[in-house]
Amino acid sequence: MYDYVDYILANYLSAKMGDSEKEAISALRAHISSNAELAEGIRNDLGGAMADEGYSWKEAFSRNDVVDFDDEIQARAYARSLLWDQLFVV
Template sequence: METAIVEDAAAGQKRPFAIFFFVMFEHIDYILANYFSAEIGHNEQEALDCLRQEVGHGTTIWKELHLQLERAFAEPEFSWKSALSRNNVCHLADEDTARKYAEKLLRSGLNTHLR
């Protein structure tokens, strides 16, 4: 596993960042970039509706996304702030706020809408 040190300018600190996160959580990045990005123009409800139509519940991609979400939320080094920012979803002030927003959007939102 290749690891780099990146500086979190907002927090004024350096933290390890594993390059493999981009690959390990590719479905999360794909979903954020292609459904929830500000560039797409959907509100949260519209993004969830589009995702439900295209992915559906119980499909292979849904199962893999669900697994990646569980792993990402369990991984202390995974930065939701960075994931949301790099996929142009939103720019939040701190990691805790970003994690809470991601939980609301992805965990709760997907579980509610993809049934």
């Protein structure tokens, strides 16, 4: 559904990657600053997932081995602060 969301969670933020959040976000910023098509895709998918009440950030984080949350509200807030705010509001 939101392929770029799964892409960044699995390839940058997954615990399997071994990077800190700061390192992962820094690498992702560098990648999207050099690839306009990727940046647009991530912006569109993140915006869509944030606006989609049916999308579960809790499940997305868990599915991609990022972090487990007790509820959707926490997961959604974390997604906004970690991804949207760090990548597009800075």
